[in-house]
Amino acid sequence: MDVNVEQGSIEASGADTLIVNLFEGVTAPAGATGAVDNALGGAISDLIAGGDLKGKAGEVAVLYPRGAIPARRVLVVGLGKADSFDLEGVRRASAAGVKRARDLNARHVATIVHGAGFGGLDVAAAAQATVEGALLAAYRFDAPKKKEPANEIEALTIVEYDNRRVGAISAAARVAEAVAAGVALARDLVNMPPNVATPTRLAEAARTIAAAHGLGITVGDRAWAAERKMGAYLAVAQGAGEPPQFIILEHNVDRTDAPTVVLVGKGITFDTGGISIKPSERMGEMKSDMGGAAAVLGAMEAVGRLNLPLRVIAITPCTENMPDANAYRPADIITASNGKTIEIISTDAEGRMVLADALVHAAQYQPDAVIDLATLTGACVVALGSGVAAGIFCNDDGLRDRLLRAADATYERLWPLPLYDDYRRAIKSEVADMKNSGGRFGGVGTSAVFLKEFTDYPWAHLDIAGVALAEKSGDYTPVGGTGFGVRLLVDYLRGLAAGRQSK
Secondary structure (H helix, E strand, C coil), rough: EEEEEEEEEEHHHHCEEEEEEEEEECCCCCHHHHHHHCCCHHHHHHHHCCCCCCCCCCCCEEEECCCCCCEEEEEEEEEHHHHCHHHHHHHHHHHHHHHHHHHHHEEEEEECCCCCCCCCCCHHHHHHHHHHHHHHHHHCCCCCCCCCCCCCCCCCEEEECCHHHHHHHHHHHHHHHHHHHHHHHHHHHHHCCCCCCCCHHHHHHHHHHHHCCCCEEEECCHHHHHHCCCHHHHHCCCCCCCCEEEEEEEEECCCCCCCCEEECCCCCEEEEECCCCCCCCHHHHHHHHHHHHHHHHHHHHHHHCCCCCEEEEEEEEEEEECCCCCCCCCEEEEEECCCEEEEECCCCCCCHHHHHHHHHHHHHCCCCCEEECCCHHHHHHHHCCCCCCEEEECCHHHHHHHHHHHHHCCCEEECCCCCCCHHHHHCCCCCCCCCCCCCCCCCCHHHHHHHCCCCCCCEEEEEECHHHHHHCCCCCCCCEECCHHHHHHHHHHHHHHHHHHHC
C-alpha cells in the first residue's frame, strides 16, 4: 500500500473512499468531519440525529455522496469516549476504517489523522498510529494455496488541512511504514510452514535485511559455534535435520560514540520437545517457537529503514529441536560457552539453552542493554493469559521502566515478574552448576533466573509465549503470527535515540 500525505480539505480529495471520525456523544460534527457533513448537506448529522451513528468505538457508518463530492463513499469511524481515547484507540479506529474500505473494494483511501484535533493527541504520534493501524490491518499472509480474488487497497493518503502540521505528519508516516514493514516480516516468518521457515530461511531473511540497509552480518554454522564453545546451543542442534544457523546482524557496529543495544531472539524453528517429546495435539503451533527471532529480525528491518543513531546488534540462535539418535537427552550434562555446566532435566526446555550461549556472546559488544525475546514457557501463558501480555524480567530498573513506557505507547503490553532467589534454588543441581528446568511450578521464574546466569550487563527477558501467535483475529492483528515485539522494540530504541540527541 502506497502511503502519501497531502495538504488540503478531505472533502475535496480525489480518493474513491474517505475516512473521517466521530467521538461518542457528539451531536454536531466539527473539524474535518463537519466539513464533509456540510458538503453532504448534513447527511452525517442526520445519521446522528436518527440514532444510526453513535460514535462508539469500532462503529463504521457508510455514506454515498452521489456526486456531492468526488469520493464514491464516505466512512465515519467511531472513536468511543473522548476522555479515554488514546493512541491505541487511534490504531483501532484506523484499522476498522481500512478493513471496511477493503471490504467495499476501495482502491484509494484518504483519511484524516484520528485524535489530533478534539482528541488532543500529539499530531505526530497520532499520525504514526493512524498509518500503523491501517497498514497492520491490511496485512495478509501469502499462503501457499489456491488464491481467491482479494480486495486490496493500493494507496492511502493522509489529508491535513493545516499546512504547519504536514511536515510532522509526513515524518510520522515514514516511521509507521518502517515499523509496519518490520511487523509484516515477523508475521510472515512465523506464518510460514516449518519446512519453509528453516534456520537457513531465517538466515536468508537476515541477509536480505543486511543488503538492503548496509548492515553487517555473520551466519555461524556448527563449526563456527563449536569454535566458540557454544555447548548449550549445539546440544539442542544435535538432533536437528536442518543445519543450525547462529545469525548476527550489526547496525552501526563501528560507532563507539553511540549507545549499544543487543537484541536476542529465540529461533527454534520447530520444537518437538526433542527426546522429551510434546503431545501430538497442537504440536503444529510449535512452528511459532521462533517468534522471538522473527521479532528481532523485524525490528532490524525497521532499524535499518529508519537508520537509527544507535549501535544495534541482533543475535538469533536458530535451530530445530528434534528427537533422533543424535539428540541430547535428559541426564546429559552440557557445558555452555561461559564454562557453566547444565544438567538436562528436560530437552523440551531447549529455548533457554540456545539463549544461554547467545547471551554470553552478547557480552563481547560491551552492551548498554541486552533484551531477549522468547516464546519460552507455557507457564507464562498460564500466568498472564493468551493474547494479553508478555512477562518481563529485568535486572535494571531504568531499562525496565523504558521498556514499560514503550509497551504502554505501543499497546504491546508487558507485566513485570520477579527474579527471586527462590527460583535459583529450584534449579540447583547436585551434579552440575544448574538444571535446565525447575519443574512444573514457577516455570516462568525458573527459566528467567536460568538465563540470568549468563548475563553480566543490564538485561531484560521478555517471555512472549502467550502473544506471538493468535488464534483469533484482533482489530489489526490477524490469525497466526502477530509480530509482537517489533513495535515495542522500535519504540524503545527510538526513545533511547531521542534521549541521547536531547542531551
